[in-house]
Amino acid sequence: MNELGLVDMLRRLARPGKGKAPGMVLGIGDDCAIYRPRPSEELLFTTDQSIEGVHFLPEQRPAVIGHNALARSLSDIAAMGAEPRFCLVSLAAPAERGEKFIAAFYRGLLALARRSGTVLAGGDLAHSDRIYCDVMVCGSAPRGKALRRSGAQPGDWLYVSGRLGKPWGARIQPRLAFGRVLRGRATACMDLSDGLSLDLHRLCLESGVAAAVERVPVMRGATLERALHGGEDYELLFTLPPAKSPPRGATRIGNIVKGEAGVVWFQGQPLAPRGYDHFARR
Amino acid sequence: MNELGLVDMLRRLARPGKGKAPGMVLGIGDDCAIYRPRPSEELLFTTDQSIEGVHFLPEQRPAVIGHNALARSLSDIAAMGAEPRFCLVSLAAPAERGEKFIAAFYRGLLALARRSGTVLAGGDLAHSDRIYCDVMVCGSAPRGKALRRSGAQPGDWLYVSGRLGKPWGARIQPRLAFGRVLRGRATACMDLSDGLSLDLHRLCLESGVAAAVERVPVMRGATLERALHGGEDYELLFTLPPAKSPPRGATRIGNIVKGEAGVVWFQGQPLAPRGYDHFARR
Numbered sequence: 001m002n003e004l005g006l007v008d009m010l011r012r013l014a015r016p017g018k019g020k021a022p023g024m025v026l027g028i029g030d031d032c033a034i035y036r037p038r039p040s041e042e043l044l045f046t047t048d049q050s051i052e053g054v055h056f057l058p059e060q061r062p063a064v065i066g067h068n069a070l071a072r073s074l075s076d077i078a079a080m081g082a083e084p085r086f087c088l089v090s091l092a093a094p095a096e097r098g099e100k101f102i103a104a105f106y107r108g109l110l111a112l113a114r115r116s117g118t119v120l121a122g123g124d125l126a127h128s129d130r131i132y133c134d135v136m137v138c139g140s141a142p143r144g145k146a147l148r149r150s151g152a153q154p155g156d157w158l159y160v161s162g163r164l165g166k167p168w169g170a171r172i173q174p175r176l177a178f179g180r181v182l183r184g185r186a187t188a189c190m191d192l193s194d195g196l197s198l199d200l201h202r203l204c205l206e207s208g209v210a211a212a213v214e215r216v217p218v219m220r221g222a223t224l225e226r227a228l229h230g231g232e233d234y235e236l237l238f239t240l241p242p243a244k245s246p247p248r249g250a251t252r253i254g255n256i257v258k259g260e261a262g263v264v265w266f267q268g269q270p271l272a273p274r275g276y277d278h279f280a281r282r
Numbered sequence: 283m284n285e286l287g288l289v290d291m292l293r294r295l296a297r298p299g300k301g302k303a304p305g306m307v308l309g310i311g312d313d314c315a316i317y318r319p320r321p322s323e324e325l326l327f328t329t330d331q332s333i334e335g336v337h338f339l340p341e342q343r344p345a346v347i348g349h350n351a352l353a354r355s356l357s358d359i360a361a362m363g364a365e366p367r368f369c370l371v372s373l374a375a376p377a378e379r380g381e382k383f384i385a386a387f388y389r390g391l392l393a394l395a396r397r398s399g400t401v402l403a404g405g406d407l408a409h410s411d412r413i414y415c416d417v418m419v420c421g422s423a424p425r426g427k428a429l430r431r432s433g434a435q436p437g438d439w440l441y442v443s444g445r446l447g448k449p450w451g452a453r454i455q456p457r458l459a460f461g462r463v464l465r466g467r468a469t470a471c472m473d474l475s476d477g478l479s480l481d482l483h484r485l486c487l488e489s490g491v492a493a494a495v496e497r498v499p500v501m502r503g504a505t506l507e508r509a510l511h512g513g514e515d516y517e518l519l520f521t522l523p524p525a526k527s528p529p530r531g532a533t534r535i536g537n538i539v540k541g542e543a544g545v546v547w548f549q550g551q552p553l554a555p556r557g558y559d560h561f562a563r564r
Contacts, residue, residue, distance in 0.1 A: 003559045004484070025324065029488065030431050031358040031472055032326035032421065037319035042307065044314035047370045047418060049406045054374070076313040088329045090416040092336070124331045124416070134372045134406070134416040136329060139314065149312050190313055202286070206311065277285045278377075278409045 006102060006125060013110055014120035021119040024086060033121035035086065035138070042143050043085075046076035047136040054278075056169060058131075062101050063108030064171055065131070070109045072193065073137040074116055074174035075234045079191035081147040081183030082139035084176070086121040087113065089135050092128035101131075109135075116176060145183055147238070152188035152207035156239040156256040159246050164196060164233050165222025172234045181247045182238055189238040194277070195229040199237055200264050201273040210259030213266045217251040228266065229274045285407060288384060295392055296402035303401040305422075306368060315403035317368065317420070325367075326421040326428055328358035334413040338451060344383050345390030346453055347413065352391045353454035354475065355419040356398055357516045360458045361473035363429040363465030364421035368403040369395065371417050374410035383413075391417075398458060427465055429520070434470035434489035438521040438538040441528050446478060446515050447504025454516045463529045464520055471520040476559070477511045481519055482546050483555040492541030495548045499533040510548065511556045 011028045021027075026034040037043060050069040052058055070087060077084050089109065093101055102125075113120055118137065152158075161178050175191070182189055188207055192199050196216065204211050218227040239256055240246060257265075264271045293310045303309075308316035319325060332351040334340055352369060359366050371391065375383055384407075395402055400419065434440075443460050457473070464471055470489055474481050478498065486493050500509040521538055522528060539547075546553045 026428075026430070031361040032328040032364070032428070034362075034428055035325045035327065036425065037323070037325060039321055041319070043317045043319060043325070045317065045368075045370060045404065045418075045420070046314040047372050047404070047406050047416075049372050049374055049408050049414075049416070051374055051408055051410050051414070054408055054410055079313040080316075082314070086327075088327060088418060090329050090331050092331055092333055092414070122327065122329070124329050126331050126333055126336055128333050128336055128412075128414070130410075130412075132331075132333070132374070132410070132414045134329070134331075136327075136370060136418045138327070143318065146308075146314070146316055148308070278407055 003125060006099065010106060013106060016119050024119050024121060027119065027121045040142055041140045042146060044077060044080055044082045044139040044141060044146060045136065046073050047134055048072035049134045052131040060169060062104035066105035066108030067112050068172045069133045069135045070112050071172035071174050073135045074176060075172065075191040075193065077137055077139035078174045078176045078179035079147065079189050079236055080141065081145065081179045081189065082141040084116050084118040084137050084139045086119040087135055087137045088121060089123035090133060091123065092126040092132040094129055095127045147182060147186055147189040149188050149190045149203045149206040152203060152209050152239040152256045154209055154256055154258040155242065156187050157242055157252050158211055158239055158254045158256055159250045159252050160217065160235050160237050161250055162235040163217040163219035164235060165219045165227035165230055166232045168232050170232060174234060175236050178236055178247060185244050186238040186240055189236055192233040192235050192237050193231060195231045196227065197229050197264060197271050198273040198277065201262050203237060204264060205262035208261045210257050210263040211254060212257050213254040213264065213271065216253055288381065288407060292388060295388055298401050306401050306403060309401065309403045322424060323422045324425050324428060326359060326362055326364045326423060327418065328355050329416055329418040330354040331416045342451060344386035348387035348390030349394050350454045351415045351417045352394050353456050355417045356456035356458060357454065357473040357475065359419055359421035360456045360461035361429065361471050361518055362423065363427065363461045363471065364423040366398050366400040366419050366421050368401040369417055369419045370403060371405035372415060373405065374408040374414040376411055377409045429464060429468055429471040431470050431472045431485045431488040434485060434491050434521040434538045436491055436538055436540045437524065438469050439524055439534050440493055440521055440536045440538055441532045441534050442499065442517050442519050443532055444517040445499040445501035446517060447501045447509035447512055448514045450514050452514060456516060457518050460518055460529060467526050468520040468522055471518055474515040474517050474519050475513065477513045478509065479511050479546060479553050480555040480559065483544050485519060486546060487544035490543045492539050492545040493536060494539050495536035495546065495553065498535055
């Protein structure tokens with residue numbers, strides 16, 4: 001199959017059910033996709049790369065690679081309490097892995113797209129010596145309602161969804177429903193994609209506050225070390241005023257406190273950010 | 283410099299001038315960027331990959347790599363007669379090329395972004411063994427006014443902007459002003475990114491028509507072969523009803539005709555699509 005044939009295949013696979021793509025005026029097949037916004041909405045944009053040998057290993061199942069490539073970006077949409085609308089998928093793959101790999105990759109990606117209400121609206125295909133992909137997702141939220149990292153206040157209580165320490169390469173489940181429940185309640189929210197210690201440091205920097213962590217919900221089989229610094233959790237990290245009750249499945253891990261912006265304490269000791277940094281000197 | 287440091291540097295570099303980012307509510311630094319659409323606008327989305335060894339060579343100047351990475355996507359925005367609003371830039375680079383490469387790449391990209399009114403609103407950074415980037419651009423057009431590939435009619439005259447046959451690796455100049463002039467005039471438009479023979483085939487397929495090409499404006503130093511099948515022109519290919527005069531700098535190359543959808547004739551002979559196909563068997 002050549003590039004035109006692949007694009008035709010994707011067009012058929014990506015066709016949403018009737019009435020299932022609100023706002024989408026034009027999808028795959030032209031120079032651009034076209035979206036007609038509703039008057040009351042704000043649009044959110046995020047993009048995440050998935051690179052062979054960096055984010056996944058060559059032996060990973062292609063359908064899981066596709067699923068996780070979309071899930072990483074959906075997790076950012078969840079972190080802002082938004083609903084996904086559509087995605088653009090850029091994929092480069094070795095010609096010898098060919099259409100079989102590409103078909104399985106999109107099967108995994110499109111299954112999650114359908115479940116989450118995300119339309120595949122376009123993208124780019126190229127050949128390369130390794131698998132690279134980059135998935136852009138556009139989400140929607142009512143005006144002024146998106147959750148940010150920057151609103152945490154001293155005195156807020158600090159929570160995470162789920163349990164931490166997920167093993168590398170696991171299937172990522174973006175917390176879309178959880179994020180929507182937090183909209184209008186949480187003072188700050190972000191997803192855990194580089195490890196609690198680094199991501200909490202970032203949230204505190206953006207909010208101009210410090211944090212004191214007392215306990216962490218460690219998942220079965222994981223170490224505390226991995227729960228504090230591992231980078232594959234894709235759970236939500238968020239803050240609520242003490243009066244607000246958290247959604248089901250949340251664990252309170254500590255408090256937002258006054259102090260130097262970005263400083264994180266764990267059980268009374270300073271916790272250096274050691275999560276995943278692509279450009280740290282190793 | 284680590285990843286946080288790089289993101290800080292990009293935030294400073296990307297800050298648009300006062301009043302220069304209409305609609306942009308939140309840029310680099312959170313999980314998503316936020317855009318507030320105006321009531322009358324439709325948004326256009328495109329993404330294009332630039333991969334070392336595929337789209338450019340390692341010895342190419344980093345600033346030109348950055349310029350061209352954005353220019354490829356802006357060319358798609360131009361082809362639909364839209365105005366660029368913002369971009370998301372995903373970049374993966376070997377750690378050893380480091381911050382020097384990254385800074386020069388963004389210098390080239392941001393110079394073009396400023397000139398074209400495109401805000402850098404976010405993206406993703408990762409390390410990898412080759413340079414890979416993917417640039418998503420969001421553009422804006424008045425409702426229902428974006429140019430498509432699918433409106434060419436038998437009897438329309440066929441044009442290109444500029445001259446064809448540009449050498450591989452040259453600096454790409456997206457035809458944004460030209461595209462905006464075509465809005466409301468052209469029946470179909472697309473950019474030439476994979477060569478005239480393949481791209482015209484695609485335009486004809488989408489419009490359900492055939493085309494007869496009589497002449498092609500070949501640039502100085504290029505061959506007719508390259509002008510017909512080369513993939514680096516990034517000029518606009520468009521159709522006008524015979525009564526409409528083309529913008530300055532356009533050359534009429536032939537006509538849209540009745541016939542099997544997608545068939546292209548050159549001086550009376552069928553012209554097989556031989557432009558750049560990433561998944562053609564080579």
